[in-house]
Amino acid sequence: MLIQDIILKKRNGHPLSTEEIDFFVKGYTAGVIPDYQASALLMAVWFAQMNERETADLTRAIADSGEIVDLSTIDGVKIDKHSTGGVADTTTLITAPLAAACGGRVAKISGRGLGHTGGTIDKLESIPGLDPMLAMDDFIRVVSACGLAIISQSPNLVPADKLLYGLRDVTGTVDNVSLISSSIMSKKLAAGADVIVLDVKCGNGAFMRSVDQARTLAAMMASIGRQANKPTSVLITDMSQPLGQAVGNALEVEEAIQVLRGEVTGDLKRVALALAAEMLVAAGLSEGIDRAEARLEAALNNGDGLQRLQRMIELLGGDPRVCDDSALLPRAAETVMLKADRAGYLIDIDSVGIGQAAQLLGAGRATKDDTIDPAVGLEVKVRLGDRIEAGMPVAELHVNRRDHLEAAVEKVRGSLTVDDQIPRAPELIYARIRSREE
Amino acid sequence: MLIQDIILKKRNGHPLSTEEIDFFVKGYTAGVIPDYQASALLMAVWFAQMNERETADLTRAIADSGEIVDLSTIDGVKIDKHSTGGVADTTTLITAPLAAACGGRVAKISGRGLGHTGGTIDKLESIPGLDPMLAMDDFIRVVSACGLAIISQSPNLVPADKLLYGLRDVTGTVDNVSLISSSIMSKKLAAGADVIVLDVKCGNGAFMRSVDQARTLAAMMASIGRQANKPTSVLITDMSQPLGQAVGNALEVEEAIQVLRGEVTGDLKRVALALAAEMLVAAGLSEGIDRAEARLEAALNNGDGLQRLQRMIELLGGDPRVCDDSALLPRAAETVMLKADRAGYLIDIDSVGIGQAAQLLGAGRATKDDTIDPAVGLEVKVRLGDRIEAGMPVAELHVNRRDHLEAAVEKVRGSLTVDDQIPRAPELIYARIRSREE
Numbered sequence: 035m036l037i038q039d040i041i042l043k044k045r046n047g048h049p050l051s052t053e054e055i056d057f058f059v060k061g062y063t064a065g066v067i068p069d070y071q072a073s074a075l076l077m078a079v080w081f082a083q084m085n086e087r088e089t090a091d092l093t094r095a096i097a098d099s100g101e102i103v104d105l106s107t108i109d110g111v112k113i114d115k116h117s118t119g120g121v122a123d124t125t126t127l128i129t130a131p132l133a134a135a136c137g138g139r140v141a142k143i144s145g146r147g148l149g150h151t152g153g154t155i156d157k158l159e160s161i162p163g164l165d166p167m168l169a170m171d172d173f174i175r176v177v178s179a180c181g182l183a184i185i186s187q188s189p190n191l192v193p194a195d196k197l198l199y200g201l202r203d204v205t206g207t208v209d210n211v212s213l214i215s216s217s218i219m220s221k222k223l224a225a226g227a228d229v230i231v232l233d234v235k236c237g238n239g240a241f242m243r244s245v246d247q248a249r250t251l252a253a254m255m256a257s258i259g260r261q262a263n264k265p266t267s268v269l270i271t272d273m274s275q276p277l278g279q280a281v282g283n284a285l286e287v288e289e290a291i292q293v294l295r296g297e298v299t300g301d302l303k304r305v306a307l308a309l310a311a312e313m314l315v316a317a318g319l320s321e322g323i324d325r326a327e328a329r330l331e332a333a334l335n336n337g338d339g340l341q342r343l344q345r346m347i348e349l350l351g352g353d354p355r356v357c358d359d360s361a362l363l364p365r366a367a368e369t370v371m372l373k374a375d376r377a378g379y380l381i382d383i384d385s386v387g388i389g390q391a392a393q394l395l396g397a398g399r400a401t402k403d404d405t406i407d408p409a410v411g412l413e414v415k416v417r418l419g420d421r422i423e424a425g426m427p428v429a430e431l432h433v434n435r436r437d438h439l440e441a442a443v444e445k446v447r448g449s450l451t452v453d454d455q456i457p458r459a460p461e462l463i464y465a466r467i468r469s470r471e472e
Numbered sequence: 473m474l475i476q477d478i479i480l481k482k483r484n485g486h487p488l489s490t491e492e493i494d495f496f497v498k499g500y501t502a503g504v505i506p507d508y509q510a511s512a513l514l515m516a517v518w519f520a521q522m523n524e525r526e527t528a529d530l531t532r533a534i535a536d537s538g539e540i541v542d543l544s545t546i547d548g549v550k551i552d553k554h555s556t557g558g559v560a561d562t563t564t565l566i567t568a569p570l571a572a573a574c575g576g577r578v579a580k581i582s583g584r585g586l587g588h589t590g591g592t593i594d595k596l597e598s599i600p601g602l603d604p605m606l607a608m609d610d611f612i613r614v615v616s617a618c619g620l621a622i623i624s625q626s627p628n629l630v631p632a633d634k635l636l637y638g639l640r641d642v643t644g645t646v647d648n649v650s651l652i653s654s655s656i657m658s659k660k661l662a663a664g665a666d667v668i669v670l671d672v673k674c675g676n677g678a679f680m681r682s683v684d685q686a687r688t689l690a691a692m693m694a695s696i697g698r699q700a701n702k703p704t705s706v707l708i709t710d711m712s713q714p715l716g717q718a719v720g721n722a723l724e725v726e727e728a729i730q731v732l733r734g735e736v737t738g739d740l741k742r743v744a745l746a747l748a749a750e751m752l753v754a755a756g757l758s759e760g761i762d763r764a765e766a767r768l769e770a771a772l773n774n775g776d777g778l779q780r781l782q783r784m785i786e787l788l789g790g791d792p793r794v795c796d797d798s799a800l801l802p803r804a805a806e807t808v809m810l811k812a813d814r815a816g817y818l819i820d821i822d823s824v825g826i827g828q829a830a831q832l833l834g835a836g837r838a839t840k841d842d843t844i845d846p847a848v849g850l851e852v853k854v855r856l857g858d859r860i861e862a863g864m865p866v867a868e869l870h871v872n873r874r875d876h877l878e879a880a881v882e883k884v885r886g887s888l889t890v891d892d893q894i895p896r897a898p899e900l901i902y903a904r905i906r907s908r909e910e
Contacts, residue, residue: 081515
């Protein structure tokens with residue numbers, strides 16, 4: 035088998051065989067197939083596309099390039115949950131403990147944030163003492179003990195994905211549905227859970243700008259799950275504004291705790307419950323979304339959810355008292371309140387701009403090697419469609435270093451558009467796509 | 473300017489600017505842009521195409537990557553001639569001396585053969601003593617002295633073309649009209665002639681299988697010539713059978729001499745005269761093809777053409793007596809005559825198979841580093857449409873080493889198809905495309 039022939043075959047519009055896809059992924063991971071042939075093939079895939087079978091083969095080959103986590107010693111159905119990345123999206127810290135409280139076994143290997151979107155691992159690390167770098171047997175031990183564990187990705191997982199992603203990033207081959215979905219789903223297959231629940235974000239703060247794009251990606255990932263015998267459910271949810279109020283690591287942990295304490299409701303809670311319900315249904319723990327949501331509400335109201343989170347924090351070495359006293363989380367030295375300069379309706383929020391403002395304050399990374407400040411960030415006090423009065427607080431910035439403060443303020447101001455017409459509020463959950471029908 | 477942005481722009485179907493194309497070619501030649509980004513861009517070009525302006529810009533950028541030959545000290549209009557490569561195609565050795573005899577200044581930098589097609593430099597090197605590796609001032613001196621020089625390509629010409637071709641070869645991006653024509657025409661622009669005549673081969677022995685493909689390539693190269701202010705004429709000629717009889721280096725030199733001596737007529741002579749006539753017209757030395765052909769016939773009949781070739785051979789250090797006595801050319805140790813095993817009509821010749829048979833005998837190279845035997849090769853004694861009788865000689869093999877003889881015999885036999893129906897003879901010259909109308 036020659037990689038040249040595989041490139042030509044794909045370029046000429048033919049589906050690649052399972053063996054050809056294996057040959058490519060193995061050869062590229064081993065360094066036998068050079069970058070320049072891999073990038074030519076990726077560009078040919080971008081144009082000529084891959085069908086569902088090819089995409090599932092690519093996903094499995096990428097997953098098989100490294101360690102496959104074996105969760106079989108954990109009792110029950112193991113559930114993984116993943117979001118394609120948004121702003122103020124801390125659903126994992128709400129969803130996982132609630133699903134665990136309802137009998138789920140949530141085993142999640144998570145990543146760090148890059149650019150305008152945050153990462154769950156960064157958020158967890160803002161909790162004093164918490165270390166998410168667990169060995170696999172410790173991971174299994176924590177899931178078995180409290181029903182959930184969220185840990186940092188081991189360097190032994192999906193090496194092919196890291197190589198391919200690095201290459202795609204510099205060769206104009208990121209935005210292809212087969213390449214995106216194989217990158218996401220290979221990590222889920224390698225992480226070893228039995229069922230997978232995905233949250234595909236859609237809107238100006240997400241990679242997928244339109245619902246149609248998001249649907250295509252969701253359908254492809256559900257197809258991969260079906261072909262890999264891993265029941266997979268996908269929600270397409272709105273990211274045309276930050277999901278919660280808080281953007282920044284400790285701030286988002288605090289908001290998640292507030293949701294679990296029943297103190298905060300709204301879109302963040304609604305999406306988190308919808309995802310957790312999907313997890314229970316996919317795992318066969320509830321029949322139907324309505325029943326699942328009722329159980330989850332109960333677990334929230336009786337404090338079981340918060341207790342699960344607290345236990346996990348403790349098992350990961352963190353200070354569990356943060357769940358009772360958020361003053362134990364890192365706090366920024368000062369806050370700056372921004373006020374509206376005119377009256378009207380909030381007709382647009384540039385979520386990317388909000389994420390970048392938080393990044394400017396030190397909450398995010400521009401490159402992989404940047405360090406982040408867990409305390410800083412901002413809170414967006416208004417939502418799309420809100421009636422705004424001049425002088426009303428619209429955002430609060432949590433600041434340690436002032437060197438980029440002015441730029442961050444400008445970013446936030448530029449991201450909030452007030453006008454006279456009442457806008458139409460976006461939907462929150464656009465679609466639900468499952469690898470198998472109930 | 474970022475190469476990533478250039479890749480995305482082309483991938484998304486937009487024409488690249490002159491500056492972007494320059495940035496790519498310069499950066500890639502300098503090693504600043506890595507292979508993997510270049511190959512992604514090439515694949516994007518394969519799919520999204522380049523328009524005529526982009527292709528001319530690419531050609532000029534490749535030409536400018538190295539030395540540009542300055543022929544201005546040679547009096548008169550300097551003419552270059554190039555063929556896209558065929559089997560038994562020794563037109564250059566006929567065309568150049570005849571055009572020189574009619575007042576043309578033919579300055580040709582030529583290449584070596586690879587695969588089933590031969591190269592003019594290999595053919596010239598079969599002449600005892602001849603050395604085609606000339607410095608530029610010697611090149612100019614020879615053209616000035618006898619009206620023509622055919623020399624080997626300097627390593628300082630078009631370094632970007634060598635790099636790009638090597639990359640295209642292993643990344644499935646060879647067969648794109650803009651990439652092919654920029655590769656050919658960049659060498660012509662760098663070689664410094666004023667007018668360019670191209671022979672695009674078409675048929676089973678050529679890279680372009682259909683007349684339509686050949687027309688597209690011809691039109692693009694004429695467009696490049698027009699944009700570079702180099703009058704360019706293209707003939708599309710038949711390669712559905714070997715053009716002459718002889719395949720092999722000394723054998724082809726001998727056949728060219730025989731044409732110039734008036735001893736051999738047929739398709740090789742017809743195509744050579746058509747190309748030479750195009751050269752005279754393009755250079756403004758004749759008004760109209762008919763007048764040009766009449767002058768060329770005269771130069772052939774009075775021996776002027778042969779004398780020009782003889783003088784060039786002498787100036788390149790070769791033995792000029794080969795023009796009078798072909799026994800001075802290297803000869804193979806033995807000849808093997810193949811005879812037809814059935815009667816009928818010759819309905820098909822696989823020209824690639826014929827070329828590969830000669831290569832098996834040692835006349836060609838499989839890889840760049842192979843050495844060739846100037847004496848060996850074969851003569852095809854029959855042409856498409858010929859009436860064949862059983863036992864009639866169809867091909868004569870010139871053999872030194874017998875180790876691949878059997879395979880070569882099989883190749884030749886497999887390349888000649890005899891059947892009962894009278895086939896339609898192919899056209900010889902399909903089309904003439906010029907960068908400017910007369």
